[in-house]
Amino acid sequence: MENVTSSIKTVDLSANPAPLGLLAFGMTTILLNLHNSGLFPLGSMILAMGIFYGGLAQVIAGIMEWKKGNTFGTTAFISYGFFWLTLVALIALPKMGLSDGPKGASMVAYLVLWGVFTGGLFIGTLRLSKSLQVVFATLTILFFLLALGDYTGSTTIKHLAGYEGLICGASAVYAGMSQIWDEIYQK
Numbered sequence: 001m002e003n004v005t006s007s008i009k010t011v012d013l014s015a016n017p018a019p020l021g022l023l024a025f026g027m028t029t030i031l032l033n034l035h036n037s038g039l040f041p042l043g044s045m046i047l048a049m050g051i052f053y054g055g056l057a058q059v060i061a062g063i064m065e066w067k068k069g070n071t072f073g074t075t076a077f078i079s080y081g082f083f084w085l086t087l088v089a090l091i092a093l094p095k096m097g098l099s100d101g102p103k104g105a106s107m108v109a110y111l112v113l114w115g116v117f118t119g120g121l122f123i124g125t126l127r128l129s130k131s132l133q134v135v136f137a138t139l140t141i142l143f144f145l146l147a148l149g150d151y152t153g154s155t156t157i158k159h160l161a162g163y164e165g166l167i168c169g170a171s172a173v174y175a176g177m178s179q180i181w182d183e184i185y186q187k
Contacts, residue, residue: 012068016183019176021061021077022135026172028054028084029139029165036146037162038155047088054084072124083114108151115143131175138168 028049035042058081065073089108094101102110122136145161148154181187 002089014064014067017061017064017068017077018033018073019179020063021058021073021081022172022176024053024057024181025077025080026135026174026176029169029172031169033142033162033165033169035162036158036165038159039162042091045140047092049089052082055081055088056085057081058084072121072128076121079117105151108147111143111147111150115140115147118143129175129177131171134171135168135175138164138171142168 028046031046031049032042035046036042058077060080060081062074062077062081065077090102090107093099118140122133122140125132125155125156142161142165145157145164147159150160
């Protein structure tokens with residue numbers, strides 16, 4: 001007797017987690033880069049957004065991408081979710097007296113490493129959508145500009161990085177919203 005269950009296929013009806021991850025990344029990136037561009041100080045609003053929306057929401061989106069079998073989405077969302085959590089820790093731990101802040105070239109190394117990682121993911125986007133290519137290209141540039149700003153101590157470079165980061169964040173918000181709109185309007 002033939003195995004009947006081998007021909008039964010399950011249909012995944014779970015929601016697309018990518019808009020959540022892209023919007024969490026994009027909105028948090030915009031807020032941080034409003035600070036980086038010199039428009040307002042770093043405070044609890046940006047740090048809270050980094051922990052909960054940029055951090056935890058992206059980790060959740062990454063886990064949902066794993067369930068769907070999307071290695072790229074899993075890697076990107078979980079990695080950047082934990083990027084936000086580590087960034088907040090790098091800022092908050094010294095202020096709470098729990099650790100010293102990054103010294104010397106350590107923050108530059110942190111940012112360069114994230115830039116290299118992001119550049120690797122950018123290569124993967126060449127097989128994906130143009131909107132993701134823009135997100136990952138501008139994010140790669142952002143990490144290297146931030147590293148250069150920290151390396152040189154140049155406020156001008158840091159402000160330039162902030163404005164470039166606003167473009168990166170806005171492109172991620174657009175990519176997330178376009179996926180929602182495409183699903184709603186079936187385009």
